[in-house]
Amino acid sequence: MKFSAECIMCLLGKEMKRLAEYPEDRKLEYMKRVLCTLVDDNGTAPEYQHALDTLHREFWGDLMDIYEAPKKEHTRLMLLEEQKFENMVLEDKNPLYRAIQIAGAGNYIDMAVMEDVQIANLLECIEGYLQKGLDSTTYQKFYQDLQNAKELVYLTDNCGEVVLDKVLIRQIKRECPNLNMCAIVKEQPVFNDVTMEDAKLAGLDSCITVMDNGNGVAGTCMERLSKEARSKVENADIVIAKGQANFETLSGCGLNVYYLFLCKCDIFVKTMGANKMDCIFVNERELSERI
Secondary structure, three states, X not given: OOOOHHHHHHXXXXXXXXXXXXXXXXXXXXXXXXXXXXXXXXXXXXXXHHHHHHHHHHHHOOOOHHHHHHHHHHHHHHHHHHHHHHHHHHXXXXXXXXXXXXXXXXXXXXXXXXXXXXXXXXXXXXXXXXXXXXXXXXXXXXXXXXHHOOEEEEEOOEOOHHHHHXXXXXXXXXXXXXXXXXXXXXXXXXXXXXXXXXXXXXXXXXXXXXXXXXXXXXXXXXXXXXXXXHHHHHHOOEEEEEOHHHHHHHOOOOOOEXXXXXXXXXXXXXXXXXXXXXXXXXXHHHHHHHO
């Protein structure tokens, strides 16, 4: 997804919030470096965010430790709810459709975008999400692709959310028991994204093969992936990509990617022609017809 003036303003806004308690003279020096970092417009927003996080660590120290406690707590709370959502899928007349809706709703747990993530709010809103249908054309294409696929890659996003990804992964395995599946997580911490440690805590490795991506950039930047992870993504018959950052970094790649996320930012509202917090389920190869 092309880096834009709106993206710059969004990133600058985040930086100003992060600097609230720092000395003014040091903040001025830092913001000059930030503006220099944003001069080049050849990257995506997640790549620029990674550059800013690296710069922030240089000036002010590590950022990601503030996410450790919430990540574990979100995982713990969602594991308590997991069986309830599993039952919702198993009891539905179209369990795959329901599992996609549930996994999509889980994208609410996004500490990079949402100022105050409350699991109770997610649980209250999920019923509302389940009343809204997925795009029928995208769903039918996904269903048909599943019947013919041999390899599927699942690109994870946030802690807590990944518990609901497990619900979808298990349903796909029920419907396509011979399908080879692999989930990819971050190698290095970034916001509340899932790392290998987080994946094991959530039990993701109990239902699917898990590998890391070789980097700590939000989303999936193909050129930054490890050799093994890139090969998996490029050779997959289907890629399920969770979260806005995966859309930002993979949009235009031409692979058979199904993006699944909640439309949390104004940029996505405009791009997708959707309402804020709508669940987006769209195929990369059909994007030109949708946006």
